[in-house]
Amino acid sequence: xxLRIRLARFGNKHNPFxxxxxxxxxxxxxxxxxxxxxxxxxxxxxxxxLYNENANARPYKEVALDRSRAQYWLGVGAQPSDPVWKLLxxxxxxxxxxxxxxxx
Amino acid sequence: xxxxxxxxxxxxxxxxxxxxxxxxxTSSLPSSSSQCLRQFSAxxxxxxxxxxxxxxxLSTAGAGxxxxxxxxxxxxxxLKQGGHDDxxxxxxxxxxxxxxxxxxxxxxxxxxxxxVTQKQSLRAVxxxxxxxxxxxxxxxxxxxxxxxxxxxxKPLALPYARAIHEMVPVTPxxxxxxxxxxxxxxxDLPAHxxxxxxxxxxxxxxxxxxxxxxxxxxxxxxxxxxxEAAEIHxxxxxxxxxxxxxxxIGWVGKGEKARQILQPADVRIPHPHMIGLERDRIAHPNERxxxxxxxxERLARQESLEQEARQRAQARRDASQTTVSPTDSRFxxxxxxxxxxxxxxxxxxxxxxxxxxxxxxxxxDRTRGTVKIPTRVDA
Numbered sequence: 001x002x003l004r005i006r007l008a009r010f011g012n013k014h015n016p017f018x019x020x021x022x023x024x025x026x027x028x029x030x031x032x033x034x035x036x037x038x039x040x041x042x043x044x045x046x047x048x049x050l051y052n053e054n055a056n057a058r059p060y061k062e063v064a065l066d067r068s069r070a071q072y073w074l075g076v077g078a079q080p081s082d083p084v085w086k087l088l089x090x091x092x093x094x095x096x097x098x099x100x101x102x103x104x
Numbered sequence: 105x106x107x108x109x110x111x112x113x114x115x116x117x118x119x120x121x122x123x124x125x126x127x128x129x130t131s132s133l134p135s136s137s138s139q140c141l142r143q144f145s146a147x148x149x150x151x152x153x154x155x156x157x158x159x160x161x162l163s164t165a166g167a168g169x170x171x172x173x174x175x176x177x178x179x180x181x182x183l184k185q186g187g188h189d190d191x192x193x194x195x196x197x198x199x200x201x202x203x204x205x206x207x208x209x210x211x212x213x214x215x216x217x218x219x220v221t222q223k224q225s226l227r228a229v230x231x232x233x234x235x236x237x238x239x240x241x242x243x244x245x246x247x248x249x250x251x252x253x254x255x256x257x258k259p260l261a262l263p264y265a266r267a268i269h270e271m272v273p274v275t276p277x278x279x280x281x282x283x284x285x286x287x288x289x290x291x292d293l294p295a296h297x298x299x300x301x302x303x304x305x306x307x308x309x310x311x312x313x314x315x316x317x318x319x320x321x322x323x324x325x326x327x328x329x330x331x332e333a334a335e336i337h338x339x340x341x342x343x344x345x346x347x348x349x350x351x352x353i354g355w356v357g358k359g360e361k362a363r364q365i366l367q368p369a370d371v372r373i374p375h376p377h378m379i380g381l382e383r384d385r386i387a388h389p390n391e392r393x394x395x396x397x398x399x400x401e402r403l404a405r406q407e408s409l410e411q412e413a414r415q416r417a418q419a420r421r422d423a424s425q426t427t428v429s430p431t432d433s434r435f436x437x438x439x440x441x442x443x444x445x446x447x448x449x450x451x452x453x454x455x456x457x458x459x460x461x462x463x464x465x466x467x468x469d470r471t472r473g474t475v476k477i478p479t480r481v482d483a
Binding site for chain 1: 426427428429430432434435436437438439440441442443444449461462463
């Protein structure tokens with residue numbers, strides 16, 4: 001069976017929060033996974049500092065990731081889902097997928 | 105029964121009373137408007153005794169309070185006692201309530217100038233101007249906010265601020281060469297919850313027992329050994345040690361109940377170096393310059409230590425976190441390194457301090473019997 005690195009949704013209505021998990025591909029989203037290797041909070045946060053140097057800072061999204069475990073699971077053939085591929089790509093663990101659109 | 109719908113005419117009945125200046129209009133108004141006021145009642149509505157007294161007072165004794173004098177408070181106590189200095193006591197029956205003064209515009213600008221432009225430390229500015237360090241930090245933030253609002257062209261409530269500054273006591277900025285008036289006491293310490301208990305603790309007569317040891321008793325820590333106790337000649341020595349190495353404060357308890365040993369007030373006050381200054385002054389009354397020099401040195405030393413600690417903490421955060429700014433996204437992504445091991449998530453993977461949401465563990469707000477309000481505040 002295929003192992004997948006995917007997101008498992010937690011949090012309440014309108015307040016999503018994801019665990020990055022390693023799980024069997026056919027198992028339910030909320031089922032207990034093999035392992036939790038990180039978290040992803042898709043609600044952007046604003047830098048709270050009022051000082052001028054941060055006035056134009058962009059809002060940020062928080063990702064927590066156990067790199068060594070992610071590398072191990074990728075090494076044994078776990079397949080990241082598209083959203084996780086995007087996050088792992090930003091972390092430098094996989095080659096980012098080419099986008100399907102190109103800006104003119 | 106028809107509904108008792110009030111007509112629109114009654115809505116502003118109180119307004120003429122409050123704006124009126126002569127008592128003749130107040131007495132004439134109710135009689136003219138009584139019909140529309142109480143349509144359902146046959147009897148004419150008369151004012152209650154208290155209302156009549158209120159309007160009498162407003163037109164006689166209270167008339168003096170209608171307009172304030174800039175720079176003076178406009179409190180009720182002004183009418184009651186002429187002789188006493190009650191200018192900052194607003195409530196005649198509560199002489200214990202004193203309205204504290206606020207910072208003047210000039211003082212506010214001075215704080216901002218010293219902290220942001222001249223890069224002085226909060227601690228030094230606090231000691232020089234006699235303002236609490238938390239207030240200094242708040243003033244800097246708020247002035248920063250005001251400047252940004254001005255630059256964005258947002259409206260400011262300036263007439264309101266001006267009126268308030270005229271009506272309440274204000275701490276002014278001292279002129280050049282004059283001594284700055286202290287705004288508040290800067291070394292205040294909140295009562296620690298641990299000290300609220302009564303403890304009967306027998307101590308042998310041969311043993312010294314001062315506030316350092318009392319703190320240990322309050323937190324249930326073992327007593328100091330004789331060698332350790334002999335090193336501390338004065339609790340201020342301990343304060344210096346803690347400034348040099350904040351981790352030298354011991355801990356008691358295990359797990360979530362672990363807490364630091366209660367330190368004497370000499371350590372916990374915001375400006376422990378002022379004790380050193382006072383002790384120096386008493387020991388060397390004739391060497392003012394030397395004392396001041398040593399004081400400045402101590403301040404600089406503490407400042408540099410705190411700066412180093414801040415930098416170390418920032419470096420630690422930066423080392424474990426990478427920020428990615430994709431060009432095709434509106435957002436940055438902060439990727440924090442974590443370790444999901446038995447130690448970090450607990451033996452069954454569900455420890456309450458573990459990163460992420462855990463499986464099979466109900467969220468706190470749905471757990472039965474969970475107290476949702478905080479039951480203790482760490483001081």
